[in-house]
Amino acid sequence: MPGFELFGEEERQAINEIFDSAGGIVFAHGFDAMRNGSYKVREFERDFAAKVGVKHAQAVSSGTAALKVGLQSLGVGPGDEVITQAFTFVATVEAIRETGATPVVVDVNDTLNMDPEAFRAAITQKTKVVLPVHMMGECAELDEIMAIAKEHNILVMEDAAQALGASYFGRYAGTIGAVGAYSTDAGKSLNTGEGGLVVTNDEQRYVLARGLHDHGHEYSKTKGRGEESAICFGFNFRMTEMQGAVGIAQLKKLDFIVSRQRENKAKLMQRLQALPVTFRRSPDPTGDLGDTIVFYLPNRDLTDKFVAAMRAKGLGTKNLPDAIGWHFAKHWPHIMNGNARYEGKCDSSWMKSADLLERSVAIPVMVKMDDARIEHVASTLIAVGREVL
Ligand SMILES: Cc1ncc(COP(=O)(O)O)c(C=O)c1O
Numbered sequence: 001m002p003g004f005e006l007f008g009e010e011e012r013q014a015i016n017e018i019f020d021s022a023g024g025i026v027f028a029h030g031f032d033a034m035r036n037g038s039y040k041v042r043e044f045e046r047d048f049a050a051k052v053g054v055k056h057a058q059a060v061s062s063g064t065a066a067l068k069v070g071l072q073s074l075g076v077g078p079g080d081e082v083i084t085q086a087f088t089f090v091a092t093v094e095a096i097r098e099t100g101a102t103p104v105v106v107d108v109n110d111t112l113n114m115d116p117e118a119f120r121a122a123i124t125q126k127t128k129v130v131l132p133v134h135m136m137g138e139c140a141e142l143d144e145i146m147a148i149a150k151e152h153n154i155l156v157m158e159d160a161a162q163a164l165g166a167s168y169f170g171r172y173a174g175t176i177g178a179v180g181a182y183s184t185d186a187g188k189s190l191n192t193g194e195g196g197l198v199v200t201n202d203e204q205r206y207v208l209a210r211g212l213h214d215h216g217h218e219y220s221k222t223k224g225r226g227e228e229s230a231i232c233f234g235f236n237f238r239m240t241e242m243q244g245a246v247g248i249a250q251l252k253k254l255d256f257i258v259s260r261q262r263e264n265k266a267k268l269m270q271r272l273q274a275l276p277v278t279f280r281r282s283p284d285p286t287g288d289l290g291d292t293i294v295f296y297l298p299n300r301d302l303t304d305k306f307v308a309a310m311r312a313k314g315l316g317t318k319n320l321p322d323a324i325g326w327h328f329a330k331h332w333p334h335i336m337n338g339n340a341r342y343e344g345k346c347d348s349s350w351m352k353s354a355d356l357l358e359r360s361v362a363i364p365v366m367v368k369m370d371d372a373r374i375e376h377v378a379s380t381l382i383a384v385g386r387e388v389l
Helices: 009-021 040-052 063-073 091-098 116-122 142-151 203-212 241-251 254-272 300-312 351-357 371-388
Strands: 056-060 081-085 102-106 127-130 155-159 179-183 196-200 292-296 360-364
Touching (some): 009 241, 056 203, 056 241, 063 155, 063 179, 063 203, 091 102, 102 116, 127 142, 142 155, 196 203
Parallel strands (some): 081 102, 081 127, 127 155
Antiparallel strands (some): 179 196
16 A cells, blocks of 8 residues: 555655755745746646546645545535445545535445445435445445446545555546545555545536635636636645655556555465455455455454454554544544434444454555565464464
8 A cells, every 4th residue: 555665766856856946836836937847736636647547636635635625526515415434534524524514324345345235225315425435445336336326316426545546347446436536645555745636537527626625716827826716615725846746756656556565465365265264355356456455254252362363473454453443433423423313323323334344354465565574474364363263
């Protein structure tokens, strides 16, 4: 997953360029006479759109901002309902609330992503958008979700924060619905410290997203920033030139990151067939980002024992179970209060998800794992399996 593993001379050089030859202009807009034609954020947006195969990419200050701006670019606001899944990072539901809409949170299935039938069952007259999340590098069952959405005239937006570089039957995660949101925070495929992108093929939605992320600015080709008018009520979710510069350098490494992760995951998976566990179901294994291996143990007690034994041998997990509190709606009464569906009911609302998530163990797969490390991780997990299962 993490682009940070590959930080190097290219990122350093990209930042230096801003000071050496672009007048030290670290703001993405204006100062045209001083910056020597250097617009890093714009270049990052163009490169990113070309890479994932969409018409428009709007860089923003975080993945959370990308979600909010993306939802608002689809017209989401007070009175609407947005359906998302119980297993996601807390930001997905925060962003829905930030638009004034009501989050409707449905169970995941054994893919650990949105259960299409749970989505169908949650649709009401107020449902405006469905927001599947591609968790831990694997895409949700988009064919099914898109078909149900079409039947009910619901827009699809993808939260691809954890799947930048993954694909679904040949198309990049995040580019299949009407709008996609990515994060480039410190734990993601590309790392710009903080950052995010909203992508779409729709010109009008893009223009609105651009305004929403920057106080409503119209982005006129003829007027200066000060004379521009506002096309909408916006906010400041701008990315800086330093983030844009690092993003350009990181993007060039994406193919390498993804291919190494996939290779390392394949090697680990081959060895882990010796473990008596059930692996997470993948709708399209060829498109997997390859940054995580998830398996289910038979019950919670054995899961606790397994993870304790892993820790005792120096192996950690990735979010499941160590950061489950940030990734499972059961733990978010602070967000659900005031939401009649869930207020006081977080513990009992997502039993199917709870059963899966509380028996899940997620193992990180790194870009820079060499064969010795892969063998160490695999043999340790197998030894833990023998000890506990
Ligand atoms: C699924 C998901 N959505 C949204 C976000 C928010 O991204 P950011 O940290 O860039 O705000 C994250 C971050 O971890 C995430 O995992």
